Amino acid sequence: MSNLVDIIKISNIIVADRAREDYADIKDLTEKIRVRGLIQPIAVKELSGGKYLLLAGGRRLAACKRLVMETIPARVFPGDLTEVDEKEVELSENIDRKDLSLHERWKLEKAIHDLYMARAGGPKVSKAPGAPGHSLRDTAKLLGKSHQQIATHVMLATAMEESPEMKQALSRVKTDKDAIKVLRAANKIIEASENRKRVEAGYIPKVHKDLMEAFNIGDAFEGLSSVEDKSINILEIDPPYGIDLLHNKKSQTSAGVQNITTYEEVEESDYSEFIDRLLSIASTKLSEDGWLILWFAVQYYEMIKTAIENHGLIVCRTPGIWVKPQGQTNRPDTLLASCYESFFYARKANSKINKQGMKNTFLYNMVPPQFKVHPAERPIEMIECILQTFANPSSKIKVAVPFCGSGNTLLAAANLGMIGIGWDNSQQYKDAFVQRVVAGKPPNYKSYS
Template sequence: MELKIIPISSITCGERFRLDYGDINSLIESIKKEGIIQPLAVKQTSPDTYHLLAGGRRFQACTKASITDIPVRIYPETITPLEMRSIELMENICRKDLTWEESINLKNEINELQIEIHGRKKSTAVDAEGWSERDTAELLGMSNTSVSADINLANALKVFPELKKATNKNEAMKMLRKLQVDVIQEEISKRLMEKRARTPIEQQLLDLSNRYIVKDFFEGIREVPDHSIDLVEMDPPYGIALQDLKKHDNIDIQLHTQYNEVPAEDYLVFMSRVIRECYRVMSENSWL
């Protein structure tokens, strides 16, 4: 690579990453006052001609400002198209006026280009050959988590175009999480419906009945594995001597004969055992 000042007329522009450079009047004024602080990147195509690799906005501003000579970094003719594109993208990623969509798409394209150049890394070993998202993060000087999330979001934009309606990246991330939940729930529902369609109604009823354990509580709960229940609802008999209170009530005779109440003097011990067993079978973050 060589640093040099060349005529702006000797530079040609190919396909640019940014189609719209927006308002560059402030940049024109800055260049007129301070000159070009960061040289453009070009590839030499002949002794007197160059192809612009990076710095399209500065090039347009210099052209409009009627600047004739500009500083450039000259890359050799042997540079590959992939390396040319990589240089352009790497320069663009440092821009401050990119939209959130442009920014994540740039990171994704840089990652894909590097994989195309170096091959995809097949091992997590430090000295493994190839390229990974972690390498892209190191190249950009960003965290692996951040770059990975941006790459995932960029790929999601291709599947869910409605994400483009988001006003910023955080909003797009929230929209994506909701879409992912909706897709998962839809797939689960679809699979359940397909399974039910293949299962005779008699088998469905049998499967449902097998979900109930009708036994003495302390006997039946032994069959329940630890930390396997998400919701526990209790309706224990209350130690209030209900049968004695109702013994003169002829309306509910069946209640008198079938209602098994825990004696008041045993109630604290009884409830302590119940709560202890419930706690054993309840999963993390479950409800009682």
């Protein structure tokens, strides 16, 4: 591309829709040009009739207009410049500028990517060297950026193009990271409503439909009461803890800490009655060789152990322990980081441990915040291990989960080919569960990736 620097009349320059939109700091630039003159020429394409199309330098041109200048130095590109060449000029002028806003950068990079795609006749058909087509990797190489960066920017620019609501939401963010968070949150809401519609319309594979139906929205007591007596092989209960979770647990989920507001707690003064009522139903549902797994807060050790015994189950006085390699505390000045949670395991007269000789500690990391949907979520991998400890995986094993929260126990049971049923009174947790159900398939549901 030959390009000559010329002095051209400002009135002959046509300004079309361009990537740069924000001329907010134009005052400063105008002042600089007034004092020092224009150091960097603008770029234009020659049109017929002595006119020029602006390719790059919109802010500089606007500043010169404010100074009522009649002419401006410009690099003049020939009229046969292709659209891709034009974009290349604009890119080379703009892409390294520090003052390009976040949104202008996304838009510009996407425009370049789209143009190169169009010129190459579409996306790359294979990863083989020299394969026809154009890929995000090619654009990344061209712009000297990482594939991940370009993929993210193109995705964000596309989202802004496709929806006015997204454009509005994304135009408020200041970093790529925040933009991704906004996009993820919006996508979750859209996916959840689409999933619901698909289920209602019946367009769902059976394996997913069964799992979705296994998670019931409603009261755990009523749900468990409706189950046939002595039909449950494993009853995994992780009830509200009777402690003020909002103050005692610093929890971050992928959807943010606001998730915690849907978490329903039980008052300390009502807790022993709550546990007694729960166990009176639970004990009648366990099969003759069944196991109860009941998570508890250590301050209720004695009360809960006694309640389990009063309802006719044989409970081991040494609980099972989930050991978390990384502890948590929101008061490091006075409290050590808490590294464990405990569960009682209790049985009927004929129950036998499946994996005999297993240790009573289960060493598993917490679910990483970016994958977390529930403040008290147990990792699927650990629950699988616990379920297999107590029952041999098969479709004959029925697992009931009265306070199923994230639904991870249902996913763990599905991974093992067991039949799960659960209840939680939060629609929000069910929505998050449904998304994970449709995104995978047993035996591949995971918490760590």
